[in-house]
Amino acid sequence: MELSRRQTLALAGAGAAGALVPFATGSATAATSADDPYEPLLARAARQLTGGAFDPADPDFEAALTTLDTQAGGWWRGIDTSAGRKALWTDLSPASDPGMFGQSYTRLRTIATAWATPGTSLAGDAAVRDGLLDALRFLNTVGYNPARGESGNWWFWEIGAPRALMDTCVLLRAQLPAADLDAYLRTVARFVPDADRRTNSPSLAETGANRADKAVIVALRGLLARDPAVLVKARDALSDVRDSGKNSLFTYVTSGDGFYRDGSFVQHTYVAYTGTYGSVLLGGAGQLIALLAGSDWAVTDPSVEVLHEAVDRSFMPVLFDGLMMDSVRGRAVSRDRARDHTDGAVTVSYILQLAEGAPASYADRWRAAAKGWILRNRETPYTGLVGIPALVRAKALLDDAQVTPADRLTGHFLLADMDRVVHRRPAWACALSLSSKRIAAYEAGNGENLHGWYTGDGMTYIYDGDDLDAFGDSFWPTVDPYRLPGTTVDTRPRTDLGTVPGTSTFRPKNAVAGGAVLDGRYGASAMELVADGSTLRAKKAWFLLDNAVVALGSGITASDGRTIETIVENRNLHADGLPALTVDERRQPTEQGWSAELDDAGWAHLEGVGGYVFPTGGPLRALREERTGTWRSINSGADTGGDPTPVTRRYATLWFDHGSSPDSASYSYVLLPGATEAATLAWSRSRPVRILANSPEVQAVSSPRLGLLAAHFWAAGSIDGLACDGPGTVLVSRRDDGVTVAVADPGRTAATLTVRLPFPVDEVVATDDTVTVTPGRRPVLTVRVGGSHGHTHTARLR
Known part of the structure; x- marks a missing residue:
């Protein structure tokens, strides 16, 4: 299955910089003299793509080799070589369109990687090599060349296409005719002359992940052109030497894009984006540091420690057994080819990449954490999510008896600068997605995240070590988007978001979103809800303690004549789940479509999930249902569009019905993640929290x-x-x-x-x-x- 553009780019850079010299034919390096400073770095760049020397017969690499071979082989066999062709593949036509040539280069990189990797059916094949050379010439002629002006999405011109093109040139460099390489380098120099500015908008300084992406592209161009001045540009872009460090990737920001001291990461000015753009920044900067290490262009900025600290402050709190929490993945939650486990695996790979050159005080801790993440996630194993370069590192880590896997991180993490809260206990974690006039409730655009209306209205994610697929198992295309856990919503019909080109955000008008943390262990957070397109207003608060999350709502008021609901739970029970739901010691029916009004409910328990206590009773409603949806219905993007095949999942939903146009309604409930039925009953009677x-x-x-x-x-x-x-x-x-x-x-x-x-x-x-x-x-x-x-x-x- 084809990956999303960000994920493909991310995986391409998650290689093993420290591996051995790669397979001879595909990644073979031209004979070099001792005074050639470029070829060793180009060989290193190739190893970052292929993983270097490994034993193709090793069963640990079998699945990754099969995946690479199947994907590359399918695309190789599907290339159109006919005279008068308009594209390399019929589904990416015409190749003159930026989205089409952008994705075409990505496929060519995959084919080139398979050609350069021992153990694949394409490895070292002269016909594949010649076909790649021909395909690159075709795209340069009809699609991506210096004579054209940018149109459509800038990303394809300045990041997507040039990165995949430069990677492919690295793998084919010993086979590329000089005239071809010169043409491709001139094209990339035209659209990515440096990493400091947006080419199609020269007054716009690049920040965060986009700067990191471009710095790698510039570095690869500098190596292939053997141009030391270009390599200096790439290195200096990380520190933003041009603008005296204003947009340095190695500095904490107090507004806009980048890492904040409290662990927040923001991109697109207003969006909590640790899990995608933050990860890309970590990977791009880490890759460039590894690529240039030991050379005349090595990164020596002492402020690189900010990146090291970001692993602990920004990434570790939002990684749970290796999956990336959806509350920090923005519009990427709508991508079926980049789910929470996949984005988490990419980030783990980047952390291990950075560990290779980091001080031991950091690296030892990260490697222990990564070993714990990898070993605990048996539902969606890390080794099945990453390619060969990351597997090389993972295999070395898992075989290292000196590294003891770390336990799950615990504590309370208030990420105030991006309106996010993460509360972690030994067996579970709770994440709150808030929003304010400072941080967007959602981002949508380019056909992505079409139903993200309420994801920033206090959505509450409970992660349980016994069910790591609650949100990754087709949750987003099948969940009722009007009933996200933790939210208070106006039930008015909504139209799809982000159907026009470009991305946009919605920031509500409320000021209050956040709270305080005590002893790094307990927290209280609040959010004033000012609903979009509705008169709905509410005061919401959460108190996060040892084994409980207490949720309170007051002042719930609206005057539009529509029903207002607060969602306690909407749990993904997967394709065939039938866990018992018990309410006040009475077992409820299990058939799909069952619903009930439980006005006097005191507590409830959902088998395998946990308990719920209702200190002030109803009006509580309950529902079991099967819901069918498609990934395409929430993401119709040109290059990230979802699978149109229907998927069905079962849900157990609990909510408060505040009625039509409520006047100062309220609610209270307690979440007891992982609690047994007996423990829930005991908690409801003893009320240890008042x-x-x-x-x-x-x-x-x-x-x-x-x-x-x-x-x-x-x-x-x-x-x-x-x-x-x-x-x-x-x-x-x-x-x-x-x-x-x-x-x-x-x-x-x-x-x-x-x-x-x-x-x-x-x-x-x-x-x-x-x-x-x-x-x-x-x-x-x-x-x-x-x-x-x-x-x-x-x-x-x-």
């Missing part, structure tokens, strides 16, 4: 066992003796070893917040420099939240 308030002014909970009090204040107020003089999030932990207070202003509207605690404090142990404490019987904290971008301020007291 809801103290759920109003438009304050939403708050307490856990006496944890000594924890947590609140989000929508306005100045107090609850249970805890007071705050303005909107903000406050968590207080009072235990035998002392008191910890965490405060944040997720709305980013205040200069200071004053917090009064409900118990005496004698001593200040430590505080952030933004916090001032006045101890006493009713201690007061004055927190300078202005300019802190919604991040948490902490004080430790006794």
Whole structure:
């Protein structure tokens, strides 16, 4: 199956830079003299594509070889060589169209990779070599050449086509006539003269993943042209020497595209994009660092440590057993050829690539984490998702007895600069996808993510180690897009998004999205919902604790005459799942199409998923259904369009029905991921977490066992003796070893917040420099939240 453009580009760069010299004929290097600085690097670039020397008879490589051979062989046999042809393949016609020649180069690269890889049916075949040379000339003549001006999507002209073309030239370099190579280099120089600027819009500086992509293209062009000045351009683009580091990939940003200190990654100015664009940046920069290592153009910028820190801060929190969380994949969730497991595997490959040249203090930790990810994911094994170059690394890692696989990461990660929250426990994780006037609710365009309307409205993802395919197993084409878990929605009919060329985002008008984190373990988050195209408004809050997620909603108001719903759960039960649903100790029917009104429900349990507690009862609704959809219905993109074949999945759905045009309605529910039926019943009776308030002014909970009090204040107020003089999030932990207070202003509207605690404090142990404490019987904290971008301020007291 053909991969998406980003995924194909990503996998092409996920090679094994440290492998041995590759298969002789396909990747053979011309004889070099000792003073030739270019050919060793070109040989390294070829190894990054093929994986270098390996034993084709090794069963560990059998599946990857078969995949490569099948895909390349099919495309090779399908090439049109007739006189007067308009394209190389009938489904990519005419080749003069940028989308068509862009994808054609990608296929040629795959064929060239198979030709250069031992063990495939195309390896070293002279007819394949000649066919590739002819196909490249054809595309240069009718499609991609310096005489043409850009049309359509710029990406094909400046990233997609030139990258695949340069990779193919690297593999064929000993076979390419000089005139052909010169023509291709002049074409790439025309459309990618450097990585600093968008060629079709010279005033636009390239940032993030696009800059990393282009830097690799420029480097490959420089090596093939044997031009040291071009190689300097490629290296310096990573640090943005041209603009004094303004768009350096090795710097933390405070707005726009790039890595943030809190672990956020943003691309397209407003979109949380760690899982795709962030991964591409990691891979592109990491590949170029590996490619140029030890040469006159080696990357020596000491700020490269920012990239190392990004692995820990940005990527590890959103990788769960090797899959990439959908909350940070943007419009890519609609791509059936790049699902969460696939994007996760690509990112793991990039982390292992970067580890080869990183300090041991980083590399040892990453390799241990990667080994744990690979070994735990048995449902969709890593080894079946990656190509030979990544397998070379993975095999070496798995065979290394000195590397002990790391356990799952635990903790609470508030990624305030991209409105995302990740709460991780030993057996499960919860991710919240929020949005605000700063971060888009969704991105759509070029036919992608057609039904992404509510993905940023508080969608709640629960990841369970016992079912890693909850979102990867055809969830997006089959789920009811009006009933995404965690969202409060107006049931009005919506039209498809992003059907016109180009991409666009929707940013709501609310300011509040985010919260505070306590001791790196607990968190409270809130989002003011200002619905798109509706009068619907709501105050939503989540409190994330050891074994529970408490979700509260208040002030739910609308006046459009339509039903408003809050979705507690909409779980993918896969093609034939029939897990038991128990409500208040009563087993519910299992037939598809069953539904019920459960106004007095106290708790529910879904076998194999977990428990749900409803502290204030209904009006709860439940449904079992089979839903059929197609990937094409959510992605009609020219090069990423989905499979039109219908797929069917079963779902168990729980939701609150707030009725038509509700006036200050509310809800409360507790998620107990992985809990047994008995544990759910016990939790519902003991109520270890108490809801103290759920109003438009304050939403708050307490856990006496944890000594924890947590609140989000929508306005100045107090609850249970805890007071705050303005909107903000406050968590207080009072235990035998002392008191910890965490405060944040997720709305980013205040200069200071004053917090009064409900118990005496004698001593200040430590505080952030933004916090001032006045101890006493009713201690007061004055927190300078202005300019802190919604991040948490902490004080430790006794």
